Each structure stands twice: as structure tokens, then as C-alpha cells.
Amino acid sequence: MKQIAGMAGVSLGTVSHVLNDSARVREPLRRRVLEAVEALGYQPSQLARGLRRDKTNMIGMVIPDVTNPFFPAVVRGVEDLAFSNGYRLILCNTDNDHAKELAHLNELRTYLPSGLIVIPSSFSDLTVQAERYRRAGTAVVCVDRLPKSWNGDSVTVANEEGAYAATRHLLKVGHRRLAAIIGPLHLTNAQERIAGFRRALTSVKLRVDPEFIQETNFDRSGGHAKARLILKMLPRPTAIFAGNDMIALGVIQAIRELGLNCPGDVSVIGFDDLDFAELTSPSLSSVSQSGYQLGATAARILLDRMTGDESQPKQLVLETQLKIRESVAPPKNNSASGIAGADLRKRNRVRTG
């Protein structure tokens, strides 16, 4: 920068003004500066700039795991908007690990990001942390799930309604013995989805055996393990609502391994409608939500905040859409599914209202 000033015969201040349009500079000078910048291939140090301005052009993004196909979509949504507005993303994976999340959140702040978008892993930290960010003038938007008593901006989907619709569909095609395998219940999206599932059952006066609702991680192996567990209970459920598509994948795998057929013996419906849902065999029915939209919307709110929007916290809830594919079919007529075995274990507590 000093070089530029020298070459253009102006002061540092002027160079800065040209670069930032922060003051009127006469055309000839302006041109000389710009030429020098060009000639030297100068790029301002974002570090120094950030230090001085108390704010960088970075947006922090904290997600559980890039490797889970749902999250990259969100990231992408954020990145697109961020990039086109001159912001860059600094990405952190928490692995749903409390401690890692805290570490990231603490360190990220010292980079003075302009904004922060979080898919929270823990139920409490963020509320405290976000307060610190806000005090430092950094807007925070929460996506996909919310920490306990979150009162800032957020973008989520209508999990409860989505799950309700999915379950209603299962009921409509004739299923009566339903099970659910859901993600960690400290996550609000898992809570809401299971609530939707329950409400649907209640709406037709059906009760579920508590053991037919299993909590696990939002991943394939979790779904697989719990599905094996559930499918060995007799009488076995004729349909399983999976908390997300990864779980659903595990469920389908388990069904196959146990020599059963999906949807013949057991119908499966997932949540997320990931790209591969229509490619699996059988193709997966799912509650569709757009990760990209989620991310883009969050970024939109953030950008607005960054440009001075001081309105009340926004808690946006995006719609979901039910996608029925091959993995859901009516139950077999006499739903023989293991009734024969309903002997010793008295599992027949599920009853029609």
C-alpha cells in the first residue's frame, strides 16, 4: 500500500479512500492510484482491514458434519448468497460434539466475522455464545434446529407437520402397526418430527408401543441397528417412520438383511428427501425439505442484519412436501407379519382405537 502511495504520489489515506470510495478523490489522482494498484497487483490485507474495521468479510458457519449429505446443501445455499455479496465462508464441523462446538464458537469470534450461521449440536451453549457475538456486533442465525430457548433469528422447516403428513399417509394406505426411529431427542427437529408422528397416531386414536419408538443418531448405522431391534419384535410393525433419510437407509438395509421385503413386508418413509432418495431400491418415500433454501434463507436474514435490519427476531419456518415413492405400499392384507410369533412376548399392545 505504501508502494502504491509512492508510485501514485499520494498519501496512504488517499489510496484507502480510492479503494473504499470513502471520500471524493479527484479523477486524475484516482486514476493514478488505480493504475498503481493494477501495476503492482495489490490486494488489501483482509487481516489488517478486519483488525481496523473491527469486522471481516467472513461469515462463520458451524455445522455438525459436511459428510452428511444434507448439510452441504445448506452450506451451498449460504455460500452462494454470501459470495455474491462479497463474503467468504469459514466452515467448522462439530461432529455433534458439544466441546468441539464450543471451541469453534469461541475461536471463531476472534476472527471478527460479520455473521455467524449455526446448525447447533448442543442445546445450551449457543444461547450464551450468541449473546457474546451480538455484543460484538455480529449477527447470528440458527438453522435446521434450535438450542433451548433460542430467541434469535432462525430458519427451520415444518418438521412436525411434515412428520404428521408422512404418518397420515402411512395410516391412509392402511398401516396400523407403526414404528419410528428418530434422531437424538435433544435436537428440536427430532422432537418435532416425533411429535408429528405421535399426533398423527393420536388423530386416529392409535397408541404405539413405546418400544416401537427408538432414539438413535441421525445416521445410517443408527437406523440399521434400531431397525434390526424393532423388526425382531413380534408382531412386527408394517411401516417405519425414519427420522431422516440416512436412518431410512439403515432401515432398508436391515429389512433386506432380515430376509424381509420393502415395501412388501415393511413400508419405510424418511425425512429430508436427499438426492439419492429416488435412486435407492426401492426408491425412498420421504418428507422433502430443501437444504439449499434453508441455507440461502438464513444467509438472506444474516445479510439483512448486517446491513442494519434491527427488526424483531425472525423465526422462519419453511414448508415440507411429501414425496411418495416405492418404499411405501399398503400392508399385506392379513398382515401376517409375524402374528404367529406373537406368543410369548405379548407385544400386542398396539391396538386400533
Place this chain on the structure above:
Amino acid sequence: MKQIAGMAGVSLGTVSHVLNDSARVREPLRRRVLEAVEALGYQPSQLARGLRRDKTNMIGMVIPDVTNPFFPAVVRGVEDLAFSNGYRLILCNTDNDHAKELAHLNELRTYLPSGLIVIPSSFSDLTVQAERYRRAGTAVVCVDRLPKSWNGDSVTVANEEGAYAATRHLLKVGHRRLAAIIGPLHLTNAQERIAGFRRALTSVKLRVDPEFIQETNFDRSGGHAKARLILKMLPRPTAIFAGNDMIALGVIQAIRELGLNCPGDVSVIGFDDLDFAELTSPSLSSVSQSGYQLGATAARILLDRMTGDESQPKQLVLETQLKIRESVAPPKNNSASGIAGADLRKRNRVRTG
């Protein structure tokens, strides 16, 4: 920091020394400083630190698109190693767009990252850019593909061998009319894969009709479009080598749409062995490579460089592994596949040697 110094009754210099172990500090002072740090919840500004040290604890990572399932795996590999060594990732998507890549590369430098890991989108820029980074003392590692005349560190997989093995397998089960749909040929991995494909054919003295080798994007829609094109040629190929799994997905989709059967009418083999490969219908045969390994290895090299490894550039090449699943089967005996239609168009230039 000034507060800390005040509270502990020492100078700024001492605080810094305690925090960085940059000089011996007597125990009582040291303790007082640490206590003050604790009490105030102080975290050093990474910005100021970076500015002073001419280096931040960030590692820049430039990839084509997080949304393509292969790349997150690489990212994850990098992140794991980076994080556990105290480095953070700053992630940029280029969308295979030359200009965007350049912009990212230029701006990223001004953050003074400690290292840079790139999956290049363009064939030339990086070589120039990397030189600038190196002059600034920043190590650069190239992953997955290389730009033209790259002479720095890199980690790739044995694309040529992988493609060769895959093609040999197709030949072995009896296919003679092979087609390939490959990614952009300015990318080295695409070049190498198609080279492997060709070498396999040559090795059994088979020649391919040039129109049976189609170039497109490494994505589903590309594979879909080109597959539709190829499958309408008569006689139609009995097997298609897809440049990656996304392309393969598009191919399978096209096969289905044209009322054909995979693997009955057309066998398909992909490259990457993405997670979903075993879940599609039919499950996808593929050349397996580990994105995670790729990323982790690159990060390893980078970390070594950052701690002073000045040895010759390393050009690591990881092995691939052939995974045969349902999508490959022997061709139908009389490979009737449209010979009937081999009329007007004289497409019958493929011949056995």
C-alpha cells in the same frame, strides 16, 4: 490483553510470553497471568496475531462444489487433521469456474493462511498462483486433479489404473461394444480415466467408435444427456464406463427411461464408489477411491511442509479398488441390442480385433 496485564500486574510483553511460551516466565507471574486470562475469558485476536506473525492458523481449501458428494469426504479428511493440529478451514467453492477460482485464490492469500489445499478447476491459473503463495511462505497441495505442468505437492489416485481395471472387467465378462462418458477432458483425472479405458481396449485389440466416447460434466445431468445420446446409436453399446458415479447415476436413469434394463441390456460401471453406490438399483459397480484418505493425506503433507519439511515435491498417488456390484453382468448372448436397427446409420464401425 491490556486488561490482563493490568490485572496480573505485568506488562503486555509478559502476557504474550506466557500465552506463547516464547520466553521463560517465573511461576508466580505466570500463574497470575493465566488466572487473569481465565477470569476475563480472554481469547487472543487471531486477526492481530496473524497480522503480526504474517501467518494465521487458517488453511484455505478451494474445491469445485461441496454439493458433489465426493468433495465433502475430502474436506472432512483435511478438516480432521487440520483441526487436531490447531488449524481451521476456510472453504471456497469454485463451481469449476475459472474466474471464481482466481478470485478466491487472490483473496485468500490476503488472509495469510498457513497452507492451501486445492482441487483445481482450471488448468493454468493455479501454477502461477501457487508460486505467489510459496513466495509468501504458504505451502500448497493439489488434490484429486492437477493443473497443467504442476510441479508442487499433490495427492491423487491411480485414475488410469482404476479405469483400466474397470474396463478390463467389462471385457472379461464378455462385453465388446463399450462406450465411455467422461468428465471435462481438461481435468487430469478425466484424461487419465479415459486413457485407462482406451488402454484396456487396445490391450485386446478393440477399437472404439469415437462417438462412443463422450465428454460432459462430472454430474448426473451430464451423464444422463450423453447416455441418451449414446444409447440411441445402433448397435448400442452393451456396457458403459462412466467417468464418475454421478455420471453413472445419470446413465442408469437414461437406461431406465429408454425402456432398457441395467445390467440386462447395458452394464454400467462408475468411478468413486460414493456412499450411495451400493444402494442404487441396481447397485452400482465402481472404482473405489477414498476421498477422506485423499484429504487427510494432503493435509498431512501440508502440515509437514508447515513445520519445515523442505524435501522434494511429493506426488502421492493412492490406490483404487474395483467394486463389482449388480450393475455389471455379461452381455446378452446374441447381443441383439439393436442390431436390427443398424441400418441407415452405419454405426457399425466397432469391430473386434
Place this chain on the structure above:
DNA sequence: CGTCATAGTTGAATGCTTTCAGACAAACGG
């Protein structure tokens, strides 16, 4: 007890940019 080496501490400079207050010149009004 003076001297000297050593270990421990400090103050100030430094990195790069932004920004604020002030300087300067030209233009304007009286």
C-alpha cells in the same frame, strides 16, 4: 563488596489498513 553473567521483564516498534481531524487551495460572497 564489587563485578559479571544470567534469567526474567519491560517498552516500544511493528504489521497493514482505516478514519478522523486538520491543512490547504480554490471558489465564493460581500
Place this chain on the structure above:
DNA sequence: CCGTTTGTCTGAAAGCATTCAACTATGACG
């Protein structure tokens, strides 16, 4: 022709942590 205003430009401070040279105890030794 002088005082103001307006429009440009400059110089220096500030932001935060690191680091180097310099300084002060501390203790050893003669």
C-alpha cells in the same frame, strides 16, 4: 480584497498482539 465555505488531500492515531533490544533483578564468584 478578505473572510468563508467547499472540496480534496494528508498525517497520524488506532486496532491488537508479537518481538527485539534493552534493562533490572538475582545470584555467583573472586
